[in-house]
Structure formats: C-alpha cells, structure tokens
Amino acid sequence: MTSTFTSHAGGGPGAGAAPPAVSATEVSKVYGSGDAAVHALRGVTVGFASGAFTAIMGPSGSGKSTLMHCLAGLDTVGGGRVTLGDVEITGMSDRRLTLLRRDRVGFVFQAFNLLPTLTAEQNILLPLQLAGRSPDRAWFDRVVEVVGLRDRLGHRPSELSGGQQQRVACARALVARPEVIFADEPTGNLDSASGAEVLGFLRTSVREMGQTIVMVTHDPAAASYADRVVFLRDGTIVTELYRPTPDTVLDRLKSLGG
Numbered sequence: 001m002t003s004t005f006t007s008h009a010g011g012g013p014g015a016g017a018a019p020p021a022v023s024a025t026e027v028s029k030v031y032g033s034g035d036a037a038v039h040a041l042r043g044v045t046v047g048f049a050s051g052a053f054t055a056i057m058g059p060s061g062s063g064k065s066t067l068m069h070c071l072a073g074l075d076t077v078g079g080g081r082v083t084l085g086d087v088e089i090t091g092m093s094d095r096r097l098t099l100l101r102r103d104r105v106g107f108v109f110q111a112f113n114l115l116p117t118l119t120a121e122q123n124i125l126l127p128l129q130l131a132g133r134s135p136d137r138a139w140f141d142r143v144v145e146v147v148g149l150r151d152r153l154g155h156r157p158s159e160l161s162g163g164q165q166q167r168v169a170c171a172r173a174l175v176a177r178p179e180v181i182f183a184d185e186p187t188g189n190l191d192s193a194s195g196a197e198v199l200g201f202l203r204t205s206v207r208e209m210g211q212t213i214v215m216v217t218h219d220p221a222a223a224s225y226a227d228r229v230v231f232l233r234d235g236t237i238v239t240e241l242y243r244p245t246p247d248t249v250l251d252r253l254k255s256l257g258g
C-alpha cells in the first residue's frame with residue numbers, strides 16, 4: 001500500500017484525484033432545543049484523504065469531538081451527509097453502524113482503554129477476536145515492529161509506561177487494518193516525550209502502511225506531525241494548513257483567537 005502523502009507535496013489542496021477515505025457534506029449538529037440549543041456543527045464540508053494524516057484543531061467547544069464522532073458513526077448528524085469510503089453512513093441503523101465501526105474504523109482515545117488483566121498482545125488482538133476474525137500474523141508482526149513493542153508483548157498495562165500503553169492502543173486500532181483511525185487527543189494524557197513517541201508511530205503508520213488517520217488535538221506540536229490541519233471555530237471549518245509546523249499552526253490558531 002502506498003501513501004498519497006507525496007501527492008500533497010507539490011499540490012496542496014485538491015492535489016490527487018483519489019476519493020477521500022471519509023467525508024462530511026454540509027453536516028450540522030444541534031444539541032438541545034429552544035433557548036438551550038447549542039449549534040455544535042453548522043454546515044461542515046470536509047474530506048479526509050486516504051493514506052494521509054490529518055489533524056483537527058480549534059478552540060475548546062468549537063466542535064472538534066462532535067465532528068469526529070459524526071465522522072466515525074458514533075453520533076448522528078442533524079443534517080447533511082457523512083460518507084465512509086463509498087458508503088453513506090448517514091441514516092444507517094444502529095446495528096449496521098455498530099458493524100461498520102467494528103469492521104472498518106479504528107479508535108484511539110485520550111484514556112488508553114486497555115483491559116488491565118490482559119497482556120499487551122491480548123489487548124492488541126482483542127478487537128479481531130471479538131469480531132471473530134483470525135489475526136494475520138505477518139501483519140501483526142509488522143504492526144508490533146512499527147510500534148516498537150516486541151519485547152513488551154507479555155506485559156500487562158500496569159507494567160507499561162503511559163507512552164507504551166498508548167502505543168498498544170494504537171497497535172490495537174491498526175491491527176484490524178481499518179479504513180480510518182480516529183484519534184481524539186491521543187497524547188492528552190502523556191508527557192511530551194511519550195507523546196512524541198506515539199505521534200511518531202502514528203506518522204510512521206501513515207507513511208509506511210498507508211494508514212488514514214484523523215486526529216483531534218489542542219497541541220500545535222502534535223498537529224505538526226500531520227500532513228494537513230483543518231481548523232474549526234464555532235462549528236465551521238475556517239481554514240486549513242498543509243505541511244504544518246508548530247509555528248505555522250500556532251500563528252493560525254492565534255489568528256482564530258483560540
């Protein structure tokens with residue numbers, strides 16, 4: 001599998017004709033009603049390229065997690081459409097969405113969500129086991145190599161550092177070869193060295209395995225590992241940046257007043 005990242009290098013937005021791995025079209029989402037209504041998303045249209053690492057940034061409350069949950073089929077939209085690959089997921093039944101998430105999407109959250117009684121290897125293989133799929137051993141070995149956890153596979157989460165635990169969570173998401181991995185503040189609970197470890201791994205999985213990743217983060221340094229950053233404010237996408245650096249991300253955030 002090759003990454004489409006290189007197709008961005010010269011072109012920026014619009015380069016490469018491959019359809020996005022996941023996209024939102026005019027997506028809106030309102031929580032509550034009447035005076036208490038919160039317009040979390042106000043007509044968001046955005047696509048996330050296959051084989052690319054995209055960060056979503058914006059001030060607290062701007063709708064980042066809501067957008068990610070709608071893209072991942074964890075939450076329903078109020079209006080508009082979400083498409084995963086060639087499938088429109090808007091309006092799908094809960095049952096179909098559950099299967100779709102299980103088979104085609106991976107998640108990494110701020111809390112590592114590892115099962116404490118299982119070893120690292122058992123945690124990594126759990127989603128496949130639950131889905132009744134047998135692991136592809138060669139792929140498992142490759143993932144373990146990329147995350148650098150070969151000598152930690154027999155350890156339980158309590159015997160691992162925070163960074164190692166989050167890398168186990170990343171490997172768990174990756175081993176099922178999902179079409180997209182969604183990560184919400186994956187380095188939010190980590191010190192900067194462990195965070196860099198996890199982000200480096202995520203970037204490697206994009207470059208070397210062609211993984212598609214959409215990551216929400218507050219941290220300009222974290223966002224600079226991505227190929228592209230989209231910025232939300234008040235429930236709409238206001239700007240985007242290709243080939244971000246911590247400084248260009250920070251400048252853009254300042255101009256948003258976030």
Ligand SMILES: Nc1ncnc2c1ncn2[C@@H]1O[C@H](COP(=O)(O)OP(=O)(O)OP(=O)(O)O)[C@@H](O)[C@H]1O
Nearest residue numbers: 031032038040058059060061062063064065066067
């Ligand atoms: N379940 C809910 N019920 C009511 N309002 C909600 C709910 N979830 C989110 N909101 C509101 O929707 C808006 C967007 O929230 P969201 O969690 O998407 O923001 P965010 O950009 O992820 O913020 P943060 O950076 O703080 O995580 C906020 O105003 C929030 O208070």
Ligand SMILES: [Mg+2]
Nearest residue numbers: 064065066216
């Ligand atoms: Mg959030």
